[in-house]
Amino acid sequence: FTQVLSLLMDLDPLELPCVPLSDKEALPNSSGFYFVTKGATIIYLGKAENLRERWKYNRHHREIDCISLGANQLNYFAVDEEPDILAAIEDSIIKNNQPEVGSGPVRLENKRLKD
Secondary structure, eight states: OHHHHHHHHHSOGGGSOEEEGGGGGGSOSSOEEEEEEETTEEEEEEEESSHHHHHGGGOOTTHHHHHHTTOOEEEEEEOOOOHHHHHHHHHHHHHHHOOSSSSSOOOOTTOSOOO
C-alpha cells in the first residue's frame, strides 16, 4: 500500500500511458487508477478493479461531465492491489490532485453518447 501510494504521489499523471477517450476499449484488463485529462488538466480521476470494464460502452457515470468539459484522454496506472487498498489510495490521490469533476452532481442525460 505505502509503496504504491508513494509512487502515485510522486509521478506526473500526464506522463502515464494513455488512450484517447474515444478508444476506451484499448485500456488494459487490470486494476488501477485513471486520470481523465484535457491537455495538462486533470478533469477527473478514480480507481477501477478493471480499467477496461469501468469505461467500456460509455458506462462511466462521470463520462458526460468529462466530455462536456473537453476531456479527451485517459491516462492510467495499472496496479495489482485489493479493492480496499485501491479505495484508500484513491482518496489520497484525489486530495493531492483536486480534479475539476467529482464533488458535484452526476449528469445522467444522454448516457449513451457516441464517441
